[in-house]
Every structure is written in structure tokens, then in C-alpha cells.
Amino acid sequence: MNNIQLFNTDVSRRAFLGQSGLGALGLASLLNPALMAAGRPQIDKWPGVIKQLHHKPKIKRVIHLCMAGGASHLETLDFKPKLREMDGKPMPKSITEGQPIAQLQGKRNALKCLGPQHDFEKFGKSGQHICKLFPHIGSVADDIAIIRSMTTDAINHDPAHTLMNTGTTISGRPSMGSWMLYGLGAETENLPGYCVLISRGGGQDQPVAARQWHAGFLPSRFQGVQLRSKGDPVLYVKRPGGVDVDRQRDVVDAVQQLNQLQNTTLQDPEITTRISQYEMAFRMQMSVPELVDISKEPKEVLDLYGAKPGDGSFASNCLLARRLAERGVRFIQLYHRGWDHHGNVKGAMQTTSKLVDQGCGALIKDLKRSGLWEDTLILWGAEFGRTPMAQGSGRDHHIKGFSVWFAGGGIKGGTSYGNTDELGYNAVENVVHVNDLHATILHLMGIDHEKLTYRFQGRDFRLTDVHGKVIKPILT
Numbered sequence: 001m002n003n004i005q006l007f008n009t010d011v012s013r014r015a016f017l018g019q020s021g022l023g024a025l026g027l028a029s030l031l032n033p034a035l036m037a038a039g040r041p042q043i044d045k046w047p048g049v050i051k052q053l054h055h056k057p058k059i060k061r062v063i064h065l066c067m068a069g070g071a072s073h074l075e076t077l078d079f080k081p082k083l084r085e086m087d088g089k090p091m092p093k094s095i096t097e098g099q100p101i102a103q104l105q106g107k108r109n110a111l112k113c114l115g116p117q118h119d120f121e122k123f124g125k126s127g128q129h130i131c132k133l134f135p136h137i138g139s140v141a142d143d144i145a146i147i148r149s150m151t152t153d154a155i156n157h158d159p160a161h162t163l164m165n166t167g168t169t170i171s172g173r174p175s176m177g178s179w180m181l182y183g184l185g186a187e188t189e190n191l192p193g194y195c196v197l198i199s200r201g202g203g204q205d206q207p208v209a210a211r212q213w214h215a216g217f218l219p220s221r222f223q224g225v226q227l228r229s230k231g232d233p234v235l236y237v238k239r240p241g242g243v244d245v246d247r248q249r250d251v252v253d254a255v256q257q258l259n260q261l262q263n264t265t266l267q268d269p270e271i272t273t274r275i276s277q278y279e280m281a282f283r284m285q286m287s288v289p290e291l292v293d294i295s296k297e298p299k300e301v302l303d304l305y306g307a308k309p310g311d312g313s314f315a316s317n318c319l320l321a322r323r324l325a326e327r328g329v330r331f332i333q334l335y336h337r338g339w340d341h342h343g344n345v346k347g348a349m350q351t352t353s354k355l356v357d358q359g360c361g362a363l364i365k366d367l368k369r370s371g372l373w374e375d376t377l378i379l380w381g382a383e384f385g386r387t388p389m390a391q392g393s394g395r396d397h398h399i400k401g402f403s404v405w406f407a408g409g410g411i412k413g414g415t416s417y418g419n420t421d422e423l424g425y426n427a428v429e430n431v432v433h434v435n436d437l438h439a440t441i442l443h444l445m446g447i448d449h450e451k452l453t454y455r456f457q458g459r460d461f462r463l464t465d466v467h468g469k470v471i472k473p474i475l476t
Contacts, residue, residue: 048185057446058410069206069340072386087115114390117346126414136361149418149427160383174216177331187328202338202352318359439468
């Protein structure tokens with residue numbers, strides 16, 4: 001049954017209940033008592049439009065660790081000895097001539113190489129080359145697959161984030177988390193199926209717009225919900241002072257009945273969304289405080305992550321990601337806003353790496369301990385990389401070659417895929433585009449990326465637009 005058929009079924013049921021009188025209401029209560037239970041609206045749980053997966057899935061959920069601002073591949077995952085040899089020397093014009101460069105665009109005659117600012121070493125039995133600033137990620141080197149040949153189309157932050165999230169630089173398209181909820185639904189009724197957490201520190205705090213987790217032209221029920229690990233976890237979901245749970249339940253029920261009356265007349269899917277989200281918000285008042293209270297975690301778990309209750313750190317957010325995963329959340333994004341290193345890339349990388357490294361390594365180890373590893377996928381990476389050329393003591397934006405890594409269900413750990421040239425400028429071997437990442441994620445979910453579509457304004461849209469291929473060599 002496709003999305004249009006699901007919508008028509010929903011309209012028919014509501015029209016029947018709205019127009020057929022008390023007898024129909026009585027029959028409906030017998031056929032599905034949950035519809036009428038104590039007059040209370042239920043969560044209209046979305047089952048997903050894909051009733052039969054296109055192939056056997058390897059994963060149930062995704063955790064996307066977003067290094068917002070553009071983590072330098074040259075100080076993380078892509079060691080370039082030749083670039084170190086050429087430190088301070090002019091960048092060959094044969095490489096940069098006619099190429100898009102962000103803030104260095106007008107300085108082509110002054111472009112100089114900036115060698116790797118920190119040493120690399122080989123980690124694990126697989127001998128993965130990883131910067132020494134990331135010993136915790138290095139400790140799980142045999143569990144990750146590094147892609148060193150990533151490319152993207154957008155050289156500025158916001159459109160690059162938009163491409164990484166939606167598959168296109170055109171604003172207003174659904175994010176990948178929204179596509180997954182639309183296609184597969186969620187396993188939780190007390191939390192949103194798509195959650196976002198944000199931390200900061202270590203460099204220029206690159207802004208991240210809420211539209212990056214928006215549902216676009218999909219119904220709004222599929223958009224992500226930002227959770228805060230400091231203060232109120234969700235804005236405006238807390239009960240006002242002096243209002244107890246029974247009083248609020250009465251208010252919610254009254255609002256829901258008004259919404260249902262309106263929907264009987266208008267048959268608007270956004271009203272259906274409003275009904276289910278009011279009920280979800282009511283349930284979140286109980287579920288979210290318990291979720292974000294990590295103080296009840298064992299001390300050894302807190303120490304593993306380096307997390308402290310209520311500190312809002314990336315480490316604590318990684319622990320919250322595990323807690324969200326075990327509660328059935330389908331898509332989880334963790335943004336760390338601290339990677340826009342236009343200056344002092346050496347010192348800034350030392351600071352930022354310490355804020356994220358331990359949490360990343362701990363998340364992998366904790367997922368294994370808690371039994372979630374085999375059906376969870378982790379993607380680590382930024383919206384783009386940084387230039388091999390110096391921007392003072394830092395690096396500019398770079399889209400022609402950068403690195404990400406995958407880990408978890410269906411991933412061949414301890415592998416490297418693709419390469420950039422000897423200076424880390426161009427991806428030259430097994431080039432991977434953002435659309436290929438999306439195709440691979442959907443493939444691991446059991447979805448053929450070309451078959452998950454939504455008709456809008458006369459066209460069938462999909463996450464990978466008209467591109468994308470599955471990166472099979474990194475899969476088990």
C-alpha cells in the first residue's frame with residue numbers, strides 16, 4: 001500500500017466515523033477499542049509506507065555524528081607525508097587552477113602548502129592510519145570503515161549541511177531522518193522517531209539551522225525534534241506552574257476533540273499530525289526527563305564516556321544517543337559545533353578533538369555492551385573538509401576530497417576505501433559523493449534508494465535525487 005492509499009484509508013475511516021452516527025461509533029469501538037478508549041486519543045503511530053522491505057536489512061537505526069564546521073581530514077583521518085614535505089612551499093597551480101576555493105579565492109598567487117599539524121599512527125590489527133589526537137577512535141579502528149575520497153558540491157556551510165542532510169543544496173527538501181521515518185516508521189510511541197542533540201566548543205561555533213532536520217514537503221510529523229541536554233529537554237513541553245497532570249490531560253483532551261471535529265470536515269493530514277503530536281508531547285513530559293537523566297547510569301558507564309549529568313557535552317550526548325537507540329528512536333543526530341578552523345588549526349584541533357574523541361569511542365563500545373551494535377549504524381563526518389593550503393595558521397573550506405567513517409551493522413570494520421591525491425586535495429580513487437552515502441544508509445536499512453519516493457508538484461522525489469550508488473566494498 002503506497003502513501004496515497006494509506007491517506008485514503010485514513011480519510012475513509014474518519015469520514016465513516018464522522019458521518020455514520022452512533023451505531024457506527026459503537027461498531028468502531030468493538031472493532032478497535034483503542035480508538036474510543038476512555039475518550040482519550042491514541043498516538044496515530046505511523047507504520048511506514050514500505051510494507052515489505054526491498055531486501056534483508058542489516059540495521060534498524062542510524063546515529064549520525066556531525067562535526068559541524070568542517071573537520072580537517074588532514075588532521076583526522078587522511079595522513080599526507082608529501083604535504084608535510086611541502087609545508088610552506090607554493091601549492092602547485094596545476095592542482096588549484098580553476099578550482100572553487102572559498103575565502104582563498106582571490107589569493108591564488110599566494111597559496112602555500114600547510115603540512116599536517118599533528119602526527120598520525122597506525123591503530124588496531126588493521127593498521128588504520130588515524131591522527132594521534134584521536135586515541136579513543138583509534139582504539140576501535142578495527143570496527144570502523146574509513147572513506148577517504150568524499151566529495152560534495154557546496155563550499156559554504158549552510159548549503160553543504162543542506163546537501164549532507166537532504167541530498168541536495170536546494171532548501172525545502174526532506175532530511176534523511178525524515179525520509180527514514182516516512183519509509184519505515186518508528187519503534188517508539190513515547191519519544192519522537194527522529195531526535196537531534198547539539199554541543200559546542202573548541203573553535204568557531206558554526207551555526208546549525210533547524211531546517212537541517214526539517215520534513216520539507218513530507219507531512220510535518222516526520223521532522224526531527226531537538227532535545228537539549230541542559231535545561232528543559234524540549235522547549236514548551238513542560239507543564240506550566242500550578243497545573244497538575246490531570247488538569248493538563250483535560251486540556252489536551254479538549255483540544256484534541258476540537259481538532260478531530262475540524263478534521264472530520266477538512267480531512268487535512270496536517271490536522272492528523274497535530275492530533276498525534278499533542279498526544280506525543282503529553283507523553284514526552286514523562287519520557288523525556290527520564291531519558292536525559294543520565295545520573296542513574298553506572299559510574300563505569302559515565303567514566304567510559306567522560307560524561308557528567310547535565311553538562312550538555314558531546315560526551316553526554318553520545319550517552320544519550322545510546323539511550324535513545326535502546327528506546328526505539330529511528331534516527332539520531334549529534335552536532336558538535338566547533339570545527340570551523342580558519343585560524344590556529346593546530347591548537348584548535350587539540351581542543352576540539354578532546355571534546356569528541358572519547359564519546360565516539362565509548363559509543364561504539366557501549367553499543368556492543370548493550371546489544372545494539374549489530375543493528376545500529378554510526379556515520380561520523382563533517383559537511384566538507386579543509387584545504388591543504390594555508391589560510392594564515394588555519395585552513396579554508398574544501399569540497400574536492402575529505403574523510404568520513406562508518407561503523408556498526410553491515411559495515412566491514414578495519415577497512416579503508418578511496419584516496420585523495422598526495423597533497424590531500426582531490427579525491428582520485430573510488431570517489432564517493434554525498435548521494436552515495438545516503439544510498440548506502442538506505443541500503444543497510446533494507447531500502448532500495450531508487451524506490452523510496454514521494455510525489456510532490458508532479459514529480460517523484462527521493463533522498464538521492466537522481467544520483468547515488470551503494471558503496472558495496474565497505475559492507476559485509
